[in-house]
């Protein structure tokens with residue numbers, strides 16, 4: 371795949387047809403649900419400076435760690451089920467960090483039960499986005515992000531809505547945004563074009579037409595600011 375140049379995005383529609391930029395990979399494109407690294411690159415360029423401390427509390431294959439190294443940011447990556455040695459085991463709801471100690475947080479959480487990440491019962495990927503338990507778990511996660519982030523600094527959450535046949539549509543993006551709004555000031559909402567394998571398969575499109583539903587064509591990227599030390 372020919373990769374375009376990595377540039378700073380200037381509109382609210384972001385598109386980059388590869389999980390990683392340059393000649394090397396950031397994180398692992400084969401990790402299920404790996405974040406496209408240009409998203410993290412763009413966020414760090416805008417909302418952080420060199421030597422700032424960046425945290426990804428659901429670090430997966432380590433994409434955030436690798437982008438931070440490329441841009442000379444300090445970084446700590448946590449995950450319930452560490453994929454690499456430089457990822458620290460922790461539950462996102464209880465991070466081993468001091469309050470108000472982090473300059474920027476990026477998080478790409480599970481969006482319901484579509485991917486199996488681990489057998490750990492604390493894995494948020496075992497919770498259906500059609501049930502309240504998922505949103506309660508994500509609320510605790512957002513509160514913990516609020517606790518560890520410094521005042522006047524930013525966080526970004528990347529997520530997608532969920533539609534499964536014979537189940538109600540789950541507007542995960544709007545639900546998570548309204549939880550975050552209780553704590554943070556909204557800065558912007560970006561739509562990121564999805565380039566996953568499902569979208570390349572013709573029969574998925576035929577099925578979507580026949581079943582009168584839509585395939586997920588974009589992810590939300592919510593950018594939020596912690597304005598005050600106390601909840602809004």
Ligand SMILES: C[S@@+](CC[C@H](N)C(=O)[O-])C[C@H]1O[C@@H](n2cnc3c(N)ncnc32)[C@H](O)[C@@H]1O
Pocket residue numbers: 397398401402403404405406427428429430431432433434448449450451460461462463478479480487488492493494495
């Ligand atoms: C969408 S993936 C993150 C992908 C990652 N950004 C990357 O580029 O590889 C979501 C991650 O959340 C982790 N996770 C699920 N529940 C968790 C919890 N309670 N605490 C910490 N991590 C959790 C999963 O193990 C999985 O690695």
